Amino acid sequence: MSYERFVAVIADIATNIPADHVAAWASALMNVDTPGDSAVAAKLVGARPGFSVGTHVERLMRSWRTEAPDLPGSAVGLALRSAALMQGRADARRTELAVSGPTSAAVPVRLTSSVVVEVIRAARSRLLVASFAAYGVAEVVAELRSAALRGVHIDLILESSAEDGGALRGSAGAALTFAALRHQATFWHWPAARRAASGNSHAALHAKLIAADSRVALISSANLTDRALSHNIEVGVVLHDPEVARKLVAHFQALTDPRTGVLQQLI
Structure with missing residues (x-):
């Protein structure tokens, strides 16, 4: 399965939300098995409120369900952390x-x-x-x-x-x-x-x-x-x-x- 679109969404989210939000989301996703869990979105919003997180959560969940439903939450969290790390390095050299x-x-x-x-x-x-x-x-x-x-x-x-x-x-x-x-x-x-x-x-x-x-x-x-x-x-x-x-x-x-x-x- 190709994850190109999902990867692009992950990278874009890591670019547009603060690093502490990304860290909170990654922690919240550690024990999530599939994007079909109806409580996941609420868990992400509650992990770090503010900064218009609802829109970003909705986009992440929609892409996860359609583009990479086989990935566990721990993998998605790791991808978010990796994208945020690379974004931080890019910002430091802007x-x-x-x-x-x-x-x-x-x-x-x-x-x-x-x-x-x-x-x-x-x-x-x-x-x-x-x-x-x-x-x-x-x-x-x-x-x-x-x-x-x-x-x-x-x-x-x-x-x-x-x-x-x-x-x-x-x-x-x-x-x-x-x-x-x-x-x-x-x-x-x-x-x-x-x-x-x-x-x-x-x-x-x-x-x-x-x-x-x-x-x-x-x-x-x-x-x-x-x-x-x-x-x-x-x-x-x-x-x-x-x-x-x-x-x-x-x-x-x-x-x-x-x-x-x-x-x-x-x-």
């Missing part, structure tokens, strides 16, 4: 869009300004912040100071002015925006001599990244400026994927390695 400027109804998105604050607040031990330009962003500076006060180590990797060998013209350099964090964060730049030594005299430190604890990262076209975070048309992605976040952080850790890296601590 990717979201972040935008600045005008929004559209095409896809659900989140504003870059709010995502920046959320990622900073998510940090418990380390924050990596990289930006080409920086100006204003008083809220971001305040959030970074709060992070430092709760013991978060902050690395700020910023482009410098043309006078200091960087690519920012008509600017004092991005580090000036974060002057209030001078004694609470580690500042990094790409010195002109190291750009020249690697044949990159005209290259720029152009990355825009915020990573919290190697768990979540925002990669965006937006610089840390008031205009970029709120008004410009900018796009980015939020990566809830520890494996990818770790690789991003490891890359910049290699660049700041005092033995082999091209970046240098700004004293």
Whole structure:
């Protein structure tokens, strides 16, 4: 017997109801032999009330009776638990869009300004912040100071002015925006001599990244400026994927390695 339709229903239910509901249903199904038991639906509804469970229970029971009547309740419960586990793993690695400027109804998105604050607040031990330009962003500076006060180590990797060998013209350099964090964060730049030594005299430190604890990262076209975070048309992605976040952080850790890296601590 093919269980494809029933499998699809199981997966969809695990996607649309909370994990604790799934666990309660699985426990309730352990001693159920067949879907023909008239008390099963009531048992499932009573196991974890709320969240419009009646609709989901009805759908599960209908599919179980028609698509997989030979399966015992213990097997259905195990399938629900497995589907919920996989859904949880997928949620932990989800990717979201972040935008600045005008929004559209095409896809659900989140504003870059709010995502920046959320990622900073998510940090418990380390924050990596990289930006080409920086100006204003008083809220971001305040959030970074709060992070430092709760013991978060902050690395700020910023482009410098043309006078200091960087690519920012008509600017004092991005580090000036974060002057209030001078004694609470580690500042990094790409010195002109190291750009020249690697044949990159005209290259720029152009990355825009915020990573919290190697768990979540925002990669965006937006610089840390008031205009970029709120008004410009900018796009980015939020990566809830520890494996990818770790690789991003490891890359910049290699660049700041005092033995082999091209970046240098700004004293």
